[in-house]
Amino acid sequence: xxxxxxxxxxxxxxxxxxxxxxxxxxxxxxxxxxxxxxxxxxxxxxxxxxxxxxxxxxxxxxxxxxxxxxxxxxxxxxxxxxxxxxxxxxxxxxxxxxxxxxxxxxxxxxxxxxxxxxxxxxxxxxxxxxxxxxxxxxxxxxxxxxxxxxxxxxxxxxxxxxxxxxxxxxxxxxxxxxxxxxxxxxxxxxxxxxxxxxxxxxxxxxxxxxxxxxxxxxxxxxxx
Amino acid sequence: xxxxxxxxxxxxxxxxxxxxxxxxxxxxxxxxxxxxxxxxxxxxxxxxxxxxxxxxxxxxxxxxxxxxxxxxxxxxxxxxxxxxxxxxxxxxxxxxxxxxxxxxxxxxxxxxxxxxxxxxxxxxxxxxxxxxxxxxxxxxxxxxxxxxxxxxxxxxxxxxxxxxxxxxxxxxxxxxxxxxxxxxxxxxxxxxxxxxxxxxxxxxxxxxxxxxxxxxxxxxxxxxxxxxxxxxxxxxxxxxxxxxxxxxxxxxxxxxxxxxxxxxxxxxxxxxxxxxxxxxxxxxxxxxxxxxxxxxxxxxxxxxxxxxxxxxx
Numbered sequence: 081x082x083x084x085x086x087x088x089x090x091x092x093x094x095x096x097x098x099x100x101x102x103x104x105x106x107x108x109x110x111x112x113x114x115x116x117x118x119x120x121x122x123x124x125x126x127x128x129x130x131x132x133x134x135x136x137x138x139x140x141x142x143x144x145x146x147x148x149x150x151x152x153x154x155x156x157x158x159x160x161x162x163x164x165x166x167x168x169x170x171x172x173x174x175x176x177x178x179x180x181x182x183x184x185x186x187x188x189x190x191x192x193x194x195x196x197x198x199x200x201x202x203x204x205x206x207x208x209x210x211x212x213x214x215x216x217x218x219x220x221x222x223x224x225x226x227x228x229x230x231x232x233x234x235x236x237x238x239x240x241x242x243x244x245x246x247x248x249x250x251x252x253x254x255x256x257x258x259x260x261x262x263x264x265x266x267x268x269x270x271x272x273x274x275x276x277x278x279x280x281x282x283x284x285x286x287x288x289x290x291x292x293x294x295x296x297x298x299x300x301x302x303x304x
Numbered sequence: 305x306x307x308x309x310x311x312x313x314x315x316x317x318x319x320x321x322x323x324x325x326x327x328x329x330x331x332x333x334x335x336x337x338x339x340x341x342x343x344x345x346x347x348x349x350x351x352x353x354x355x356x357x358x359x360x361x362x363x364x365x366x367x368x369x370x371x372x373x374x375x376x377x378x379x380x381x382x383x384x385x386x387x388x389x390x391x392x393x394x395x396x397x398x399x400x401x402x403x404x405x406x407x408x409x410x411x412x413x414x415x416x417x418x419x420x421x422x423x424x425x426x427x428x429x430x431x432x433x434x435x436x437x438x439x440x441x442x443x444x445x446x447x448x449x450x451x452x453x454x455x456x457x458x459x460x461x462x463x464x465x466x467x468x469x470x471x472x473x474x475x476x477x478x479x480x481x482x483x484x485x486x487x488x489x490x491x492x493x494x495x496x497x498x499x500x501x502x503x504x505x506x507x508x509x510x511x512x513x514x515x516x517x518x519x520x521x522x523x524x525x526x527x528x529x530x531x532x533x534x535x536x537x538x539x540x541x542x543x544x545x546x547x548x549x550x551x552x553x554x555x556x557x558x559x560x561x562x563x564x565x566x567x568x569x570x571x572x573x574x575x576x577x578x579x580x581x582x583x584x585x586x587x588x589x590x591x592x593x594x595x596x597x598x599x600x601x602x603x604x605x606x607x608x609x610x611x612x613x614x615x616x617x
Contacts, residue, residue: 145535185535186535189535190533190535193524193528195524195539195540196535196536196537196539198537198540200536200537201537
């Protein structure tokens with residue numbers, strides 16, 4: 081099959097993220113990775129989908145994925161402006177944590193076969209613009225944006241935890257994950273406050289506006 | 305004594321004729337009638353009975369045997385119904401059986417109520433059982449499509465198992481997509497004469513939600529087994545492209561008269577190759593764009609340096 085052999089490399093490049101799927105065992109059943117350059121994911125990526133409230137889980141994963149993606153872009157925007165200032169290292173550290181969160185949600189998305197929100201390209205641009213825009217207001221402006229966003233996200237995670245607590249045993253792993261992420265976001269929120277977010281220009285107006293935007297984003301990402 | 309015997313006979317006659325009765329009655333009446341029959345049977349047998357899942361008849365013991373009736377009598381075309389339990393089956397399972405039996409009459413009668421009626425006849429039911437369904441044959445087509453999708457899923461699942469066990473080699477994505485679409489389209493071959501009619505039925509406004517649902521879940525299944533793990537907008541573009549490939553190939557198949565539909569499979573091969581190329585080109589455009597932007601940034605920084613404007617504030 082020379083045609084297949086010729087096409088295979090181009091296909092692999094195009095389908096960059098395509099990896100062979102693994103076995104059907106639960107999420108915990110992993111197999112050792114084969115040695116070699118290409119990381120063929122032979123470990124299981126599927127969870128048992130019976131017995132869970134599929135629509136609820138789909139919404140949760142979709143909106144959380146969109147949220148982490150947006151947060152990622154916000155920090156990227158802030159770094160673009162304030163990367164070389166004194167708050168640069170702090171923003172970079174928070175950004176790295178968000179990257180971890182995003183990676184985790186990417187994995188969950190594949191495991192539960194959830195579709196991402198259609199608005200991802202939009203959140204891509206909007207997040208970056210928000211981050212860069214708030215950073216242009218100065219370091220305190222960037223911190224104010226962080227405080228507003230992280231507060232929104234923690235409240236949102238809390239309501240998801242409340243929803244999942246209806247059946248804590250069934251959703252044990254997911255609950256643990258969201259609780260941990262919620263704690264991380266709260267930490268970011270506190271870091272923002274420590275760095276004089278409240279002294280930012282028009283702090284209350286900024287905060288209300290950003291939180292309104294976050295609420296709208298959450299509403300849309302859950303559905304679309 | 306004679307009265308009890310008469311009641312028993314009447315009870316069993318009603319019991320056997322329940323399928324025909326059911327189509328005439330509305331669901332609550334149906335349930336009432338069924339529970340009344342069963343109550344009569346149970347009184348004669350004097351057995352303690354388990355309560356059923358029908359809440360409104362909680363006070364009446366209903367089924368002498370343990371039942372596993374699935375909730376909700378409405379037929380769903382996004383999945384196959386529940387299990388059969390001894391002698392007592394739900395309406396959904398009955399409809400399922402009638403539609404499956406009706407499929408063999410489709411080449412002759414088309415996707416119509418006549419085919420459904422013939423199917424009901426082979427099951428020993430009255431022709432009036434076809435009255436359970438719409439007169440335009442919608443349910444028959446949707447049932448068939450749903451069945452084909454399930455078969456395709458099972459086929460892909462089996463192939464995946466074989467690859468994991470090392471019995472087969474993993475196919476490159478292009479070939480995988482080609483084989484999956486071909487396997488799915490081959491299921492249409494026995495009904496190919498009447499398939500244009502089926503397509504037109506699927507496009508009726510009241511069928512569009514269900515048929516769209518079936519189509520999207522099938523395409524999602526194919527990509528899932530092909531190993532797609534994208535979590536960005538690629539998720540949508542890949543599925544949109546494959547849907548286009550599938551639909552156009554289906555249309556070509558309608559008009560294909562070559563032996564074993566060779567022309568269709570060649571068309572499919574070309575379309576999948578185009579799709580792969582398109583993705584490849586998109587990647588190249590993106591990397592070219594990035595390179596150009598970097599070049600411009602470099603030029604801007606150089607000019608800034610030359611003009612002496614590069615001062616850290």
